[in-house]
Amino acid sequence: MIKPMTPERYQKFRAVLDRRQPDLTVMTDQVHKNHNLSAIIRTCDAVGIADLHLTQPKEGYRGIRRRSMGSHKYVNVHHYDRVEDTAAHLKQQGFTIIAAHFSEQAIPYHEVDFTQPCALMLGAEKRGISSEAAALADRHIIIPMQGMVASYNVSVAAAVILVEAQRQRLIKGMYDRPKLSVDIYQKTLFQWGYPELARYCDERRLCYPELNDTGQLINPSLWYEKVRASHDSPIDERGH
Structure with missing residues (x-):
């Protein structure tokens, strides 16, 4: 039985x-380290994100189900061969793509409206997102840094930004229904x-x-x- x-x-x-927040999601561009992907999945589940859109990295992703400690079965991971395909799919669904990326037009992450349908784009830890991916984004954001290091680990950055998205949505009552x-x-x-x-x-x-x-x-x-x-x-x- x-x-x-x-x-x-x-x-x-x-x-x-x-x-669950179907109008909030995450997409990656060549993030390939298993522990980072697993941590991102755990954060997605924690803030109510049901779908992760992963541009297939050239290496990595093995063992992610074990390392995400069960969160994988509660978050749908969608695979794409090219970041252009990932972005095209999400834009067709009405998502604004917000990239964590250092650029002249980047603004602090907490100044962005995360209550709109949006996809957070994250890049590999050392190289960040590619120039092709940066061009596909609608907005660029940064996490202001106060120390010697130039950036957070990608999974930590994901958590910082997504907790801000959760905060904004909680204020708007978007988790209440x-x-x-x-x-x-x-x-x-x-x-x-x-x-x-x-x-x-x-x-x-x-x-x-x-x-x-x-x-x-x-x-x-x-x-x-x-x-x-x-x-x-x-x-x-x-x-x-």
């Missing part, structure tokens, strides 16, 4: 999804609560069984029988 969600876990998932579409909300809730069964359904292009108000499967026996009848492939005790 499929292990049901506990009421406490169901309510936790609901509370997290209620605060669900913002995800109903379809995405319900799909994600099921995937988090029943990952093995969701994977089984996805592999076979099956609709997820319905959940009741406490997160339990509605009439699972009937759903199993329909699956067996239509696919002649019974689910074993692990949901496969």
